[in-house]
Amino acid sequence: MSKILYITEKVMTLEEKRAWIRLVVAVAAYGGYVVVVLGRAAGRPPAEAPYAAALLWSVGAAIVAAIVAEVVAGAVNPKASRAKDVRDREIGRLGDYVGQSFVTIGAVAAMLMAVAGWDRFWIANVIYLCFALSAVLGNVTKVVVYRGNFPQW
Template sequence: MAFEEKQAWALAVIAVVGYAVYLLIVLNGADGRPLTEAPYVGAMLWTIGGGIVAGIVAGIWFGIAARNDGLQSDERDREISRFGDHVGQSFVVIGGVSAMVLAMVEAPYFWIANVLYLSFVLSAVLGSLTRIAAYRRGLQ
């Protein structure tokens, strides 16, 4: 398995686990109140920060392992990475437009922030799954 494929798996898992932790914290924090009144900012910042740190650690770990195995990226790896980035970025755009619409209708900040966070998570997961599929089935 290529270094980039391992990293794609790690980033997909990190994104899903981080968002699941965030949801659990926010839903427990609501404690019967409406979700818009639940404290979410701290949980969001900590899970995003934790995801970034976990992604960096995973990248370093897999990078060291690839270097020890003598593996290097080639043109195929760069094409797959670019393809995964394009798929993932589409969800960032969808999230940005959705957040803009929510702001226009003056939705609570809670929903705007959560739409953006969900779009980043979907971007990471779908971009990673696209890379994994490309490594398994090839680019066509």
């Protein structure tokens, strides 16, 4: 039987690579931020640690790292398809839909914490945590669907 029936080559589309990159970057950026802030706290309560600069650097570095990684990934493996089709768009929408729930949770939590007079440290950090969870959950969804079945409801 012809070899065309059993193509085993695993080449990801650019959109699948982007999902992987954004997943890894989100985990690394948030993990790095947590390590830095807990290190600065040095045994004190976390809310007393200087966090603002680390948070802004973490967000900025994540954006730059994702852009650079996507450019490099496209240049390193030019065989990978750069096209974006209807399946990519459907998977993208599904991932964004799943991840968006955490953005809403973060916004509502931050609003309630502000009303209740919580320290700014906790308000800023609950928002960042939910952004990170949104990126992780959304991109995990995309990767799982790219690797497996597109769900039917």
